[in-house]
Amino acid sequence: EAQVTQNPRYLITVTGKKLTVTCSQNMNHEYMSWYRQDPGLGLRQIYYSMNVEVTDKGDVPEGYKVSRKEKRNFPLILESPSPNQTSLYFCASSKGGYNYGYTFGSGTRLTVV
Amino acid sequence: GQQLNQSPQSMFIQEGEDVSMNCTSSSIFNTWLWYKQEPGEGPVLLIALYKAGELTSNGRLTAQFGITRKDSFLNISASIPSDVGIYFCAGPMRNQGGKLIFGQGTELSVKP
Numbered sequence: 001e002a003q004v005t006q007n008p009r010y011l012i013t014v015t016g017k018k019l020t021v022t023c024s025q026n027m028n029h030e031y032m033s034w035y036r037q038d039p040g041l042g043l044r045q046i047y048y049s050m051n052v053e054v055t056d057k058g059d060v061p062e063g064y065k066v067s068r069k070e071k072r073n074f075p076l077i078l079e080s081p082s083p084n085q086t087s088l089y090f091c092a093s094s095k096g097g098y099n100y101g102y103t104f105g106s107g108t109r110l111t112v113v
Numbered sequence: 114g115q116q117l118n119q120s121p122q123s124m125f126i127q128e129g130e131d132v133s134m135n136c137t138s139s140s141i142f143n144t145w146l147w148y149k150q151e152p153g154e155g156p157v158l159l160i161a162l163y164k165a166g167e168l169t170s171n172g173r174l175t176a177q178f179g180i181t182r183k184d185s186f187l188n189i190s191a192s193i194p195s196d197v198g199i200y201f202c203a204g205p206m207r208n209q210g211g212k213l214i215f216g217q218g219t220e221l222s223v224k225p
Contacts, residue, residue, distance in 0.1 A: 043215040101146045104155030
């Protein structure tokens, strides 16, 4: 089944403790992206990648890192999480950039206390 | 940064009613996308629009690409309980590859 898989689905952590949210897609898509969703703000793009080793900032990149060493994987790294990063995170992939839209994973709900 | 403004923010309707929502921007877009998000899931692409004036249907859903290229509309006819969810419009930033921005969403509730 073609899909974007994120792990974990739920995560509670403490301020300052580094964490990684994994994302993998099995559709051979070139484009991948991370979004966060907060009430009343919709989906805001954190980072995106157009190919292996090619990444760029979205609208809200502060406090996040990403890497794209392989085509199928695009992990999101929070080096020192803070409570304002409590949110619902989505990974997404696309076969050809914006014109085709993104296929989204099921989300990771992160709580930082 | 660039914003897409959706209205209304929420709707409470009776089963069988028609629904209309829209999305506006201060900038021109060459592509408009409409997504639906159900509780506990990621957004799913419903309709993609690529040409000003274009009208595209997907079952009971119809979306239109505004002729000014600064707006788009989504209509749902004869709503049913499974239409419940949040509907998002989205558009790609010109000349910025994979950068896709979203509106704030319209939350739809359908009363049986």
